[in-house]
Amino acid sequence: MAGAGERVMVWSHVGLNCTDQKTTEEFYTRYFGFSRARVVDLGESQIVFLRKGDAYLELFAAGTAAARPGQDDGPQAPGRMRHLAFQTDSVDAFLAELGDAAEVTLGPLDFDDFICGWRTVWVRDPDGVIVEVSQGFEDDRSHDKDGA
Numbered sequence: 001m002a003g004a005g006e007r008v009m010v011w012s013h014v015g016l017n018c019t020d021q022k023t024t025e026e027f028y029t030r031y032f033g034f035s036r037a038r039v040v041d042l043g044e045s046q047i048v049f050l051r052k053g054d055a056y057l058e059l060f061a062a063g064t065a066a067a068r069p070g071q072d073d074g075p076q077a078p079g080r081m082r083h084l085a086f087q088t089d090s091v092d093a094f095l096a097e098l099g100d101a102a103e104v105t106l107g108p109l110d111f112d113d114f115i116c117g118w119r120t121v122w123v124r125d126p127d128g129v130i131v132e133v134s135q136g137f138e139d140d141r142s143h144d145k146d147g148a
Contacts, residue, residue, distance in 0.1 A: 013049070013058045014081070016129060018062055021060075023126045024127055025059060028050055037056065072105055072106040082130070083122065084125075085131070086132070088134070091120065091133055102124055105123060106121070107121040108120065118138075120134040121134075
């Protein structure tokens with residue numbers, strides 16, 4: 001809670017440009033547990049907000065500019081989002097459910113050298129956005145609350 005004179009700042013959402021908003025909405029609702037929270041009617045187009053807990057995705061109709069899809073774990077150029085990331089209790093169960101609905105771009109990889117049981121896979125969503133799905137990641141509790 002913010003004290004007197006302090007400004008409150010909380011996570012809001014990620015905006016995604018979609019080739020087909022319906023396809024993208026179905027992907028994130030089916031495989032990631034999001035549900036429709038709001039639709040903003042803009043006349044000839046709309047903005048769809050999806051929600052899961054405190055996380056939102058804002059889906060826009062894409063413009064006409066061609067984009068190159070990300071590779072591996074996502075674009076590495078400055079100013080570009082590298083990937084979205086989600087946690088699961090089983091990467092293998094997620095992949096079994098996903099089937100051929102999305103291309104695996106990297107992994108699954110095991111990172112036991114860093115955290116025992118940490119396993120991650122990266123997939124491409126219907127619009128080419130790279131999505132990381134991990135199991136077993138834990139914070140390093142040796143850092144103070146500010147991450148120093």
